[in-house]
Amino acid sequence: MRMLQLAYANLKEHFLSTILSVMLLGIGVGMVSFIVTVSEQLNDRFNRDIRGIDMVVGAKGSPLQLILSAVYQIDNPTGNIPLAEVNKLKRHPLIKYSIPLSYGDSYQGFRIVGTDSLYLSHYKATFSEGEVWSNSMDVVLGSSSAEKLNLKMGSHFHGNHGFNEEGHAHEESHYNVVGILNPTGTVADRLILTSTESVWDIHNHDEAEHAHEGEHSHEVEEEAGEITALLVKFKSPMGIMQIPRMVNQKTSMQAALPAIEINRLYSLMGVGFTTLQIIGMVIMCIAALSVFISLLNSLKERKYELALMRSLGASPFKLFGLIVQESLLLCLAGYTLGIILGRVGIMLLSYFGEDQFQFSVSQTGVAQVEIWLLPLTLCIGLIAALIPAIRAYRSDISSVLRNE
Amino acid sequence: MLQTNNLSFNYSNGPSFSFPNFRLEKQEVLLVLGQSGKGKTTLLHLLAGLMEPNEGSVMIDSQPMTELNGRSRDSFRGKNIGIVFQQAQFIRSVTVMQNLQLARSLAGLPNNDPFALELLNELGIGDKANNRPSELSIGERQRTAIARALVTKPKIVLADEPTSALDDKNCEAVASLFERTVTGHGAALVIVTHDQRLKNRFQKSVSL
Numbered sequence A: 001m002r003m004l005q006l007a008y009a010n011l012k013e014h015f016l017s018t019i020l021s022v023m024l025l026g027i028g029v030g031m032v033s034f035i036v037t038v039s040e041q042l043n044d045r046f047n048r049d050i051r052g053i054d055m056v057v058g059a060k061g062s063p064l065q066l067i068l069s070a071v072y073q074i075d076n077p078t079g080n081i082p083l084a085e086v087n088k089l090k091r092h093p094l095i096k097y098s099i100p101l102s103y104g105d106s107y108q109g110f111r112i113v114g115t116d117s118l119y120l121s122h123y124k125a126t127f128s129e130g131e132v133w134s135n136s137m138d139v140v141l142g143s144s145s146a147e148k149l150n151l152k153m154g155s156h157f158h159g160n161h162g163f164n165e166e167g168h169a170h171e172e173s174h175y176n177v178v179g180i181l182n183p184t185g186t187v188a189d190r191l192i193l194t195s196t197e198s199v200w201d202i203h204n205h206d207e208a209e210h211a212h213e214g215e216h217s218h219e220v221e222e223e224a225g226e227i228t229a230l231l232v233k234f235k236s237p238m239g240i241m242q243i244p245r246m247v248n249q250k251t252s253m254q255a256a257l258p259a260i261e262i263n264r265l266y267s268l269m270g271v272g273f274t275t276l277q278i279i280g281m282v283i284m285c286i287a288a289l290s291v292f293i294s295l296l297n298s299l300k301e302r303k304y305e306l307a308l309m310r311s312l313g314a315s316p317f318k319l320f321g322l323i324v325q326e327s328l329l330l331c332l333a334g335y336t337l338g339i340i341l342g343r344v345g346i347m348l349l350s351y352f353g354e355d356q357f358q359f360s361v362s363q364t365g366v367a368q369v370e371i372w373l374l375p376l377t378l379c380i381g382l383i384a385a386l387i388p389a390i391r392a393y394r395s396d397i398s399s400v401l402r403n404e
Numbered sequence B: 001m002l003q004t005n006n007l008s009f010n011y012s013n014g015p016s017f018s019f020p021n022f023r024l025e026k027q028e029v030l031l032v033l034g035q036s037g038k039g040k041t042t043l044l045h046l047l048a049g050l051m052e053p054n055e056g057s058v059m060i061d062s063q064p065m066t067e068l069n070g071r072s073r074d075s076f077r078g079k080n081i082g083i084v085f086q087q088a089q090f091i092r093s094v095t096v097m098q099n100l101q102l103a104r105s106l107a108g109l110p111n112n113d114p115f116a117l118e119l120l121n122e123l124g125i126g127d128k129a130n131n132r133p134s135e136l137s138i139g140e141r142q143r144t145a146i147a148r149a150l151v152t153k154p155k156i157v158l159a160d161e162p163t164s165a166l167d168d169k170n171c172e173a174v175a176s177l178f179e180r181t182v183t184g185h186g187a188a189l190v191i192v193t194h195d196q197r198l199k200n201r202f203q204k205s206v207s208l
Helices: A003-013 A015-050 A063-070 A083-090 A117-122 A143-149 A196-211 A218-224 A238-250 A258-301 A303-311 A316-357 A368-394 A397-402 B040-047 B070-080 B096-106 B115-122 B138-150 B168-184
Strands: A055-059 A095-107 A110-115 A127-130 A138-141 A175-181 A192-195 A229-234 A253-256 B002-010 B016-018 B029-033 B055-060 B081-084 B156-160 B188-193 B205-207
Touching: A003 A015, A003 A316, A003 B096, A015 A258, A015 A316, A015 A368, A055 A063, A055 A238, A063 A229, A063 A253, A063 A258, A083 A095, A083 A229, A083 A253, A095 A117, A095 A196, A110 A117, A110 A143, A110 A196, A117 A229, A138 A143, A143 A175, A192 A196, A229 A238, A238 A253, A253 A258, A258 A303, A258 A316, A258 A368, A303 A316, A303 A397, A316 A368, A316 B070, A397 B040, B002 B040, B029 B168, B040 B156, B040 B188, B070 B081, B081 B138, B096 B115, B096 B138, B115 B138, B138 B156, B138 B168, B156 B168, B168 B188
Parallel strands: A110 A192, A138 A175, B029 B188, B029 B205, B081 B156, B156 B188
Antiparallel strands: A055 A229, A055 A253, A095 A110, A095 A229, A127 A175, A138 A192, B002 B016, B002 B055
């Protein structure tokens, strides 16, 4: 009969208060691990998508909206910008490369983005099947788009105007799948990529129908054309100093810096995350209180048992250890429950979040928060056990045994 | 085996007691008789080293108990003294057998010795080994308490009022059971009681 076995038996004996403590601890631990994991993954994904993009140029409006729509493809575009101005900007000597984006259409909730092949190399996308578009209306699917839409090489589909499925369909022309990408862990996975020309062709076709206009040369069309946004990579940090200001002051376009906008977004979201994390910590403190109270109660009830153990040869320190072990066992159970709850929460979030927010969290291996929560929980257990354990240590056995 | 010398104890703001000297050999039985308030339980706790006397000494197996400090006295008690309290008390959350095993492990003896079950069988409660103490009758509890006191093979067993709640017939039976099992396992037995019926049963007795 080891002390640990006895501690376990005692906890089982006080089943209800044990359950209460374990549940409180579990909810606290689960909440903290959930929040930390989600915010870490959110940060991680946000950072992965903006990596290498120093500036986004788009129509005037909210800079955050521009970043969210152009980089993350989760908001509506701020409008279109004239290609003539874009082409002028592109020639600036401080710009290393720039990627045009034309978006506004979707297919079953997946966005169709017109761009050029630089977009693929920027996100280091590789082909699992097929190759990059060569003709207008050829599309390349991101890995999760292909999977969710169940489209294969050679499939055809019609795009919708707008980002929801109710938008009017571009019935006249259909897209052909010519390539499917490997997963990149970036926004590219969730897109349908095509050439800028495809997007123009679809919309010009619409306009042509309305206007009954015939022939204009390709160059004119391109010069008169519009794109939605331009992702820019600078050659040197000097670019950040000069170009955004120039764009904002001298053109009809606006320049937004992803790093700044995302920091602003973090500080907004951060308040929510911090609040939830504090609530989690408060629940853990309440759990500690519950452990403390239940130990103290069981101590009163077991006053005689503890004296009996002393009379059987247990040292005061052994009783101290018994109470501490009970508390640590409780906390270990609470920790385990919490990790399970946190992971279930993350599974649910990625199940529901994937469709609604295009955000999926994945958990492979052990998260760092799960590691540091363990010593934290055990510390809580130690602190909660301290006073009851000292009481057990100090109890005057002779008087307890006499006043049975 | 057991020897006391000028033992006395004063409760702060309470009564003070002085106890007669006595001496006990292996397998002997000593009856300590006294009315309530004569310090019976105090004497028992002094003998068990649960309290320290103000004066005098208790020698067990030529070891002066009074010279041991807290921790080594606890361990000495666990190894050498078995106590049967007036109301048998157990660890409620574990079985009879585990209560016995706990006593062994607290005394620093190996846990899973067949001796525990032998003792329970000898006392006629072997079939209750896996019951909780709360499932036992009062008689069975007392037998379990005897088994627990003996499971560490102590040199001395101290019994507090083992018979006072019993009728004459059972009083005799329990007294014999104590004498037989305790001395049978080579220990000395001290019975502390106010039960006058035991007076003639044992040759050696002191009155408080």
